[in-house]
Amino acid sequence: MNIIKFTPRQEKIISLVEEFGPITSEKIANKLNVTRAALRPDLAILTMTGVLEARPKVGYICSNKTSYSMIYDYIKDIKIKDIMSKPVLVNEESTIYNGIVQLFLNDVGTLFVVNDDNLVGAVSRKDFLKIAIGGTDIHKVPIGIIMTRMPNIIYLDKNDSVYSAAKKIIEHEVDSLPVVDIATDENNNEIYKVIGKVSKTNITKLLLDISENN
Amino acid sequence: MNIIKFTPRQEKIISLVEEFGPITSEKIANKLNVTRAALRPDLAILTMTGVLEARPKVGYICSNKTSYSMIYDYIKDIKIKDIMSKPVLVNEESTIYNGIVQLFLNDVGTLFVVNDDNLVGAVSRKDFLKIAIGGTDIHKVPIGIIMTRMPNIIYLDKNDSVYSAAKKIIEHEVDSLPVVDIATDENNNEIYKVIGKVSKTNITKLLLDISENN
Numbered sequence: 001m002n003i004i005k006f007t008p009r010q011e012k013i014i015s016l017v018e019e020f021g022p023i024t025s026e027k028i029a030n031k032l033n034v035t036r037a038a039l040r041p042d043l044a045i046l047t048m049t050g051v052l053e054a055r056p057k058v059g060y061i062c063s064n065k066t067s068y069s070m071i072y073d074y075i076k077d078i079k080i081k082d083i084m085s086k087p088v089l090v091n092e093e094s095t096i097y098n099g100i101v102q103l104f105l106n107d108v109g110t111l112f113v114v115n116d117d118n119l120v121g122a123v124s125r126k127d128f129l130k131i132a133i134g135g136t137d138i139h140k141v142p143i144g145i146i147m148t149r150m151p152n153i154i155y156l157d158k159n160d161s162v163y164s165a166a167k168k169i170i171e172h173e174v175d176s177l178p179v180v181d182i183a184t185d186e187n188n189n190e191i192y193k194v195i196g197k198v199s200k201t202n203i204t205k206l207l208l209d210i211s212e213n214n
Numbered sequence: 215m216n217i218i219k220f221t222p223r224q225e226k227i228i229s230l231v232e233e234f235g236p237i238t239s240e241k242i243a244n245k246l247n248v249t250r251a252a253l254r255p256d257l258a259i260l261t262m263t264g265v266l267e268a269r270p271k272v273g274y275i276c277s278n279k280t281s282y283s284m285i286y287d288y289i290k291d292i293k294i295k296d297i298m299s300k301p302v303l304v305n306e307e308s309t310i311y312n313g314i315v316q317l318f319l320n321d322v323g324t325l326f327v328v329n330d331d332n333l334v335g336a337v338s339r340k341d342f343l344k345i346a347i348g349g350t351d352i353h354k355v356p357i358g359i360i361m362t363r364m365p366n367i368i369y370l371d372k373n374d375s376v377y378s379a380a381k382k383i384i385e386h387e388v389d390s391l392p393v394v395d396i397a398t399d400e401n402n403n404e405i406y407k408v409i410g411k412v413s414k415t416n417i418t419k420l421l422l423d424i425s426e427n428n
Contacts, residue, residue, distance in 0.1 A: 041258035048259055075425045100347055104340075107387070125339050126318075132346035133314055163425040166418050173321075175414075200389075200414035204380050207417055211289045211377040 010042050014062070017052055022059040074210075080165050081158035083206050084179050084196030089114050092121060092144030096136070099143045100128050110176035112194050113147050119155070119180055119192035121147030155180045156198055162206060165198040175200055224256050228276070231266055236273040288424075294379050295372035297420050298393050298410030303328050306335060306358030310350070313357045314342050324390035326408050327361050333369070333394055333406035335361030369394045370412055376420060379412040389414055 006014070009032065016028055025043060029036045043060070046052040052060045088106045090099055092113050099111055103125060113121035123143055131146050132138060154172050156165050156179045168177055176199035180192040220228070223246065230242055239257060243250045257274070260266040266274045302320045304313055306327050313325055317339060327335035337357055345360050346352060368386050370379055370393045382391055390413035394406040 040254065041262065044255035044258045045262055048255065075421065097347065100343065104344070125343060129314065129339055129343045129346060130318070132343060133311065133352060138347060163422070166422045166425070170415070170419055170422055200418045201384070203418045203421055204414045205384055207289065207421055208377070208380045208384055211380070 006045075007042070010046060013039070013042055013046060014051060017060050017062055021061040022055060024059040028060070075163050076161045078162045078206070079158065080156050080160050080162055080179055080198055081196070083162055083165075083202045084156075084158065084198050085202055087112050087178060087194050087197040089194060090123075090143060091115070092142060092147065094143050096128065096131055096138040096141050096143055096146060099123060100132070100138070103128065108176070109199065110174075110197070111143070112178050112197065113143055114194060117191060117193050119150060119153065119178060119194050121149045122153050122178065123147040124175060150192070153178065155192065158195065162198070162203065166203050169198070169200060169203070220259075221256070224260060227253070227256055227260060228265060231274050231276055235275040236269055238273040242274070289377050290375045292376045292420070293372065294370050294374050294376055294393055294412055295410070297376055297379075297416045298370075298372065298412050299416055301326050301392060301408050301411040303408060304337075304357060305329070306356060306361065308357050310342065310345055310352040310355050310357055310360060313337060314346070314352070317342065322390070323413065324388075324411070325357070326392045326411065327357055328408060331405060331407050333364060333367065333392060333408050335363050336367050336392065337361040338389060364406070367392065369406065372409065376412070376417065380417050383412070383414060383417070 012032060013028055016031055017023055020027070025036050025039055028043075029039050032039070043052070043054070047054050047060075052062060054060055088102055088108050088111050090102055090111050090113055092115065094102075102111055103109070110122060110124045112119060113123060121144065123146060127146050127148075131141075154168050154174070154177055156168065156177050158179050158181070165177065169175070176197050178194045179196035179198060181195050183191045183193060185191050226246060227242055230245055231237055234241070239250050239253055242257075243253050246253070257266070257268070261268050261274075266276060268274055302316055302322050302325050304316055304325050304327055306329065308316075316325055317323070324336060324338045326333060327337060335358065337360060341360050341362070345355075368382050368388070368391055370382065370391050372393050372395070379391060383389070390411050392408045393410035393412060395409050397405045397407060399405050
């Protein structure tokens with residue numbers, strides 16, 4: 001997978017090095033019928049992007065980094081705090097019906113459940129749908145009964161890479177994850193304050209923004 | 215937004231051109247206290263990536279393409295057929311209850327509704343949840359009653375870029391879109407055959423794959 005769009009000549013250079021490397025720039029120039037000076041910018045691009053390596057007195061070889069990815073570096077540099085959006089929070093005493101109403105009012109797929117400021121659970125559209133067809137009285141039963149409960153909730157740190165958010169979302173097969181700040185209360189208990197969320201929608205928007213170069 | 219990680223010297227060159235451009239390579243070399251020859255690979259990188267432009271007899275200026283994106287080119291090159299997954303299809307006579315069961319069995323968020331091989335509708339977890347809390351008899355009412363109906367369904371072409379899939383998903387606020395092949399039947403009616411789907415999950419996986427350089 002080449003990330004950079006190489007020119008036809010650069011592609012030819014790569015083929016030559018693959019076939020004949022180590023090969024000197026002089027020999028490459030000969031085979032391509034150009035001067036060494038003309039090749040210099042191409043070779044600079046190819047070595048700086050890590051596709052080729054220049055070995056003094058030996059010539060060019062293909063780099064061990066089989067497919068250097070600038071996109072990888074780029075995405076690793078985007079932080080969760082750069083793309084996270086506002087979470088919708090409910091109490092665990094709220095009825096399931098109220099939760100569903102919140103879901104529609106805010107047009108989100110997941111609610112995060114807090115006790116005071118502390119994350120205690122999460123509940124998704126899928127959870128709500130399952131209970132809604134099951135004959136439960138959704139006007140009476142509280143969200144606490146159906147939510148996924150801490151410590152079984154995967155969460156994110158605002159300073160982590162969006163890469164780790166995408167990885168956790170896919171690995172744990174969820175639509176959305178909470179971003180938390182962890183603090184301790186007066187009794188030295190850990191408090192998970194929900195300060196944001198990252199969903200597949202945020203990731204899809206990111207891909208769009210990257211493509212449109214915003 | 216710089217996509218390439220430039221070296222500190224390349225960053226300095228960009229700053230100099232921003233401040234003093236048009237500026238000759240000789241003057242840049244002077245200001246950086248290096249030889250022109252030493253600068254050549256850096257200037258090659260900066261012009262080939264489109265950050266700087268070389269104007270003969272004038273010098274270097276910052277390119278009009280304010281932030282050239284190789285990622286943009288890269289993502290535009292990935293086709294929908296490269297990331298699409300298998301769609302889950304139902305008939306419009308299926309009951310809503312059966313639809314919900316299909317949703318859970320296949321662990322998808324959207325069902326596509328076909329009549330013979332022709333796309334006639336789509337129905338999402340959100341549509342199902344809305345009806346499930348409304349007192350409708352979901353064991354009797356067919357999916358055709360609640361689905362979004364053609365021609366109101368946005369669809370994708372397998373040869374389009376994933377960029378266009380992400381754009382349509384975000385613009386139309388849906389989770390998943392069908393990929394269709396359009397043919398005509400014996401009566402010259404258009405048939406929209408569903409051959410795949412692209413969801414926010416596919417896009418999230420793509421971002422993960424790009425990051426991991428698969």
